[in-house]
Amino acid sequence: MADPIVLGIESSCDETGIGVVQGTTLLAHQVATSVEEHARFGGVVPEIASRAHLESFVPTLDRALAESSLELSDIDAVAVTGGPGLIGALLVGSSGAKALAWSLDRPIYAVNHLVAHVTVDELEHGRLPEPMIALLVSGGHTSLMRVGNVIDDVETVGSTLDDAVGEAFDKVARLLGLPFPGGPSIDRAAQEGDPEAIAFPRALTAAKDQSQHRFNFSFSGLKTAVARWVEDRQRQGLDLPVADVAASFQQAAVDVLMMKTFDACDYFGISDLQIGGGVAANSALRASVEARALAAGVSVRIPSPHLCTDNGAMVAALGSKLARAGVPPNGLNFAVRSSLPTSSVVL
């Protein structure tokens, strides 16, 4: 029997993504983003994101169907992000998904956004290695996971105690007068800078943090350290070396991410690593991971940037896996959850 055709819907932040997957084959991948509408606010504004989701929902669905050359009746199951994410944004996607599933008389899966990020790589690089360590780095999340399998064995071993790493990039970009989103701006500015010019702190990497926070992250202090350094410079009436600050900040963030990720590989005795989320596109992170992986004998998989950022294909990919594994679907009355641990792959 042919694998079921699963339509996946993502709306947890500022991207309305709709993808269609059959087995591990990507049939459609459409994303509408409201990122430009948030730019003048320096961060994602939930109400603006929610309004944009409603505006984009049906048009994106229409485009995804057109791209896949499928009829609505060809869809065998619907998958949607059930959490974690912005509640008002999640509600637009989940309610639309429920209406779609009801209209088509098809089952619906409400899935974990973070686990979907891990699963998407299967569409590009084939069957996921098991077990693996997965690092998810984005504007909303910084999570280190041990993945036995994505259907029912995902354990978050570490996460950020405060800001997500992408959020820190946004805030530092703002301090430096660079445009939102901060990730690409900092990355660009850092190309010209010296990553060792300023010694910014590497939080939770000291020996005393190892017992409680071996795999956890904190980026709030790093952002504050950059702010202080900038203020100090201004007080002294000196020029601000934007490129050096950007490069040094970026290196500090990447160092911590890499140290802890490879420490987790070592600790759990796992030699497969996958990195996802928007920050996975960062060039310093990519350079660092390659060097460390070679030294540690770890195989690394990173999806293409268009699959790293939030999208519906990743939700469809996880839905496809769940459907093929015979996992029972959700009903039409599930409640989305702004916080959802990775131990819950399905709501």
Place this chain on the structure above:
Amino acid sequence: MFLCLDTATSRTTVAMVSGAGELLAESAVDHSDPGEVALTQIDSALDIANVAKSDLAAVVVGVGPGPYTSTRVGCVVAQTIGFTLGIPTVGACTHDAIALQVVDGRAHALAHGDDWDPHGAFIVATDARRKEIYWAAYDEHGSRVRGPEVAKPDAVVELARDLFGETPAVAGDGFARYPDFADLGQIRLVGPKHPSAHWLANVIGIDNVLTAELHSGALVDHESNGQDLVDLQARAFAPYPLYLREPDAKPAAQPTVEYEGRPQQ
């Protein structure tokens, strides 16, 4: 056969109305998240009315004004059902629906000796949170003569009194959080507190649902000082919430110093 849905108040209400205007099924659930209950209600309404999805000719949805998150749920559900089944989705102002219920309820109210002026104008007020109220004013026939708008309760009372020259009659649940106004005789509470979905179809007119020209919803225009944001003649709207407030967000402060070496954007 029309599927009607309103999620713009704390009550999620769903109805099936025939092309002749006959009410075949209706349900109402008080729930903070319409996303959890709406589809189950819709499914039951079709069951009770013994109607197949393929019999539906249009979806009519209440576009508020109401809390945006819950109003959006109704809009996305209605739009998606419309798109998937290949039928039109039409919006109607939730306050207009309550107004028709008020007018319709008069005979009944009179028969029961309620304190209600059968010839009078009235306002419909619903909870806008943040200590404000969504309100619109109607003449004795249920035609909207002002609004919908958003304002503080005391401002609503004052505006309505100016408009009517007497103690305003109020339908809807807008003053439920502010009982003093009714207790002190500054307003008279009349009519239903919540919309019933089938009245949405009547707002547009049963015969017009499939052909109605859809007005675009309101977007805040600061120049107009919050007045007449919505076309008073408009009865059928595009299926998006009537946004009477701008999103809460202030543009990020840009650094006051022009830095040296700022890369070209």
